[in-house]
Amino acid sequence: MSNCVSVVLSQNVWSVTYTTQSVCTLKGSTVEMSCTYTYPSGTVTTTFWFLTNNAEGNPVSLSDDPDYKGRVMYHRDKKNGHTLTITDLRESDSATYMFSFITDQTRWRYTGSPGVTLSVTDLQVKVTPYSRMSTWKRLTCSTTSCPLTGNPTYIWYKNGQVVTERTLPYSVLPNAVDSYFCAVKDHEDLHSPAVCVQGQSCYRVTYTKRRICALKGSTVDISCTYVGFYNTTSSFWFRSDKSTPEDLTTDPGYEGRVEYTGTYRGPFTLRITDLREEDSAEYRFTFKTDNFDWGHSFPGTTLTVTDLQVKVTPGTVTEGSWVTLTCSTTCTLTEIPKPTYIWYMNGEYLFSDSSSQYQYSVSRGGSDSYSCALRGHDKLSSPEVTVDTSSLSCLRVTYTSRSICSLIPSEDLPCTTIYSTG
Structure with a gap:
């Protein structure tokens, strides 16, 4: 684990302290990066992590980045701590992540530098002779690009069966039909490719x-x-x-x-x-x-296996008279890598330029039922959600399934009622 890195201005008035400077972890795993921050006065209104800036030069929150959709979570505690969680890591996620925040006392954001450098790597098994005079082979479980953070324990598999747990290299007497794999303990699903220790063909x-x-x-x-x-x-x-x-x-x-x-x-x-x-x-x-x-x-x-659900989020005063509907799943669909969404209102297909997006905006002042589906899977639509905004001072949401989605309270919709008919 690396030492903490602090970024301080004006005698600790504004600061961001990252828990670690660098992390190396496995492709497909989950990583957490955290920091603490201080500021002179006021209330923090916005917190986020980012990698890139938009055309206007403003940082883009990872939660709004399409490459991280469904894989990013933020957690903010009462002691000015903030944690970024990224799931299902990819090699393309290797980058330096920075934290930024805004208070109600300033019009500018404060960003902590240099951030946290994340490296995402794979496992591999290296086969070397045990010694010049021996027929034994030494197997080493290693990473392809960076040493894993911490002191991992490796699990070894021979022909699909666990044979040992160890951190040191594993020595074996080679057999032409045997194959070996390795994995990090508690991350067994992220194992290395198989290797044959004698010849080029073996059970696998x-x-x-x-x-x-x-x-x-x-x-x-x-x-x-x-x-x-x-x-x-x-x-x-x-x-x-x-x-x-x-x-x-x-x-x-x-x-x-x-x-x-x-x-x-x-x-x-x-x-x-x-x-x-x-x-x-x-x-x-x-x-x-x-x-x-x-x-x-x-x-x-x-x-x-996941189903589709429509989540309802009322807008704030600054966002105007709109309610946002989001078509969501419990995991990121792998069999439909670039889904196109279909929206229905009162059972009828919505013809709209925005209807192909996973979010759909509804103006207040009515009562209608909505559902969503994926193009090519039209018959596998979500349960209907009735959004009642006929009274501008109150929002009522009725779900026809047994699962009830939670709402973020809205400043200009003090009355928020959620109930299920299923």
């Missing part, structure tokens, strides 16, 4: 995706490639939360909704139709030959 399973977020009611394909030797006697997919591996095609909960496609060396694909929320789980693949079973502890692909 490689999943196409480690995480999938799919829409409730849709169809998803989860696939992998595998290499085996001799005759494969069986191969199937199973849920990791089962006490023993159970072929999904025999599971009553998936009856009529599961099929396998593909051949040896793949991709071997699990297709699940009519997705349900209870399908959210980690799915693993296994195979057997005449004298070999692929291990069951090797991490597979995690599927999260």
Whole structure:
């Protein structure tokens, strides 16, 4: 962990102190970056983290950056502490992040420099001779671009089965059919690619995706490639939360909704139709030959099934007479990377230039029902939400599903009522 970095002006009147100067973490993981700040007087009205500036030279909050949509969260405490959380990290997230805030006593923002430098990296296994006189091999779990923050413990897998936990290199007697992987403890799903320790071909399973977020009611394909030797006697997919591996095609909960496609060396694909929320789980693949079973502890692909929800946010006085509707999911959809949104009012499609956006603005002074869907998945629309602003002094929201979304109170809508009919 690096030492704290302080940025101070005018004898600590204005300051931002970052908890750490740099962080190196794994691709696909979650990171938190935090700071504390001080100011001479007044009340802080705006806090945010940023990377870039807009055309006018003003910093753009990460929460408004399309590349971070659905992956950024802010947390502000009562002691002038602020935390930025980024999920599902990508290599392109490697950058320097800075914190800025504005008070009601000034018209300008204060930004703490130099910020926090984030580096996102992958794992890899390096194979080296143990010594000149030995046939043993030394396996080292390392990162591709920077040393991981902290002192991680590594987990080693042999042919899909956990064999040891250690921080030092792992020595093995090479066998032509054995493959090895490594992962960081508590981040087992972010494992390294497989390596063969003797020759170029060995037992292994490689999943196409480690995480999938799919829409409730849709169809998803989860696939992998595998290499085996001799005759494969069986191969199937199973849920990791089962006490023993159970072929999904025999599971009553998936009856009529599961099929396998593909051949040896793949991709071997699990297709699940009519997705349900209870399908959210980690799915693993296994195979057997005449004298070999692929291990069951090797991490597979995690599927999260989400539905669409319309969240309602009343505007403030400065934003005018509008209510904002947001079409949201519990995770960022991976099967629809650039979704186009469809909005409905009272069951009728809304023809509007802004209707393809995930947010839709509604003027106050009426009572209508709204729902949203994704183009290409029109029949998988969200439950309807009735927004009643017929009284300009009161906002009432009725959800037709059992889940109730919370609202941010509005200054000019003192009466805010939320209730469900489902």
